[in-house]
Amino acid sequence: MDRSAVRSGWPRRLLPTLLARLRGRLDGEPAPTPRPSNPDAVVDCAVYVAGRREPGRPHYADAYARARRNRRSFVWLGLHEPGAAVMAAVGRTFGLDELSVAQALADGHRPTVQRHGEVTLLVLRTASYVEHAELTDTSEVVDTGDVLVFLGDRFAITVRHGAAGALAQVREDIQRRSGLLAEGPWAVGYAVCARMVDLYLEVAGHLERDLERVEESVFARDRSADIQHIYQLKREVVEFKRAVLPLPAPLRALLEQRAGGPPPALHRWFVDVEGRLTRAVDRVGAYDDLLNSILQSRLAQLAVEQNNDMRKIAAWAAIAATQTAVAGIYGMNFAHMPELGWRYGYAGALLLMAAAAVTLHRLFRRSGWL
Structure with missing residues (x-):
């Protein structure tokens, strides 16, 4: 040249x-x-060497090839709702088995930790709070989804389903902590678990405020809370429980693994995650008990209100019965009845009916029926 x-x-x-x-x-x-560009399902792809991100966003196959050439490097591939073709190609590149690929394509998983050969799979439920002006019969309070984390020797693959639990902030935060990232793919597993638990605590805080508002409306003077609103909030809390309550057992089992688990340097970080998860579990359990109490209280209030209504109806029926009795007696067409020829008989009958009504009304008011 x-x-x-x-x-x-x-x-x-x-x-x-x-x-x-x-x-x-x-x-x-x-x-x-030339290598084709990453599919649309790829949110981000990067190679990390000694805890530092390499510049660029390479194709995941090239990134994995680069990571395998350096013992201190790994690739983090982030996917959002990948299709079957994309996930199959990713599985071939990273050596995932058929079951792992099938699990990554489905949503609605139960939180668990699984071991597929040399790959560890963390299945977590995502959660986010849906803002709403007021609680209605159809209000969506908690939005849930799934995130699957595949951890291998030189790679971490995160597969997310649903709108909740975006991991962009997770990547940004962990990239500022090069010491943790230097521990390899398990640092990604820790970061995702920590983010999910933080979301659980955040959603729990919002739910607590909703519960306080419902509780105030139930025991207020006007008692504006409808039982349908309470039941809808209870359904949302049940959905949140499905995301939080099954996670402690697999996380504890992960910490007890002697082989194939997180490295010793990350063990105490996972213990911290377990502690915060316990707080979230305790809060969710308390919310469920509180909602049951609020629901039972509202049902008791409705029973008392219906009883009061029935007593009022019965009291007014008794008052009306006296008038009906007097009018019925003097409405009979017999020739010989007392006071039929009296000049003031009509006025006397009306006076008797009014006196009976006033007397019964005072008696019912004094007894609390009216």
Whole structure:
């Protein structure tokens, strides 16, 4: 190549590539095929060396090839609702078995920790609080989803289903902690677990405020809370329980593993996650008990209100019965009845009916029926 062309503006970083292509063509080798771009399901892909992210966003196959050449490096591939073709290609590249690929395509998993050969699978439920002005019969309070974390020797693959639990912030936060990332793919597993537990505690705080508002409305003077609203909130709490309550057991089993678990340097970080998860579990259990109490209290209030209504109806029926009795007696068409010929009989009958009504009304008011 003419050196004058280089001095006239050719970028020096292109020289090795051009020379390699020229050598290949002179030797009769075909030109290399460019690697296609990452599929749309790929949220991010990066290679980390000694806890530092390498520049660029390579194709996941190239990234994994680079990570395997360096013992202190690994690749983190983030996927969001991948299709069958994309997940099958990812499985072939990273050596995932057929069951792992099938699990990554489905959602609605129960939180668990599984071991597939040399790959550890963490299954977590995501959760986020849905803001709402007021609680209604159809209000969505908690939105849940799934995140699966595949941890291998040189890779971490996160597969997320649903809108809740985005992991972009997780990646940004853990990239600032190069010491943790230097521990390898398990640092990604810790970061995802910690983020999910933080979301659980955040959602629990919002649910607590909703419960306080419902409790206030139940025991207020006007008692504006409908039982349908309480039941809807209880359903949302049950959905949240399905995300939180099954997780402590597999997380504890993960910490007790002697082989194939997190490295010793990350063990205490996972213990911290377990402690915060216990707080979330305790709060969710308390919310469920409180909602049961609120629901039972509201049902008792409704029973008392219905009883009061029945007493009022019975009291007014008794008052009306006296009037009906007097009018019925004097409405009978018999020739010989007392006071039929009395001049003030009509006024006397009305006075008797009014006196009976007033007397019964006072008696019922004094007894609390009216």
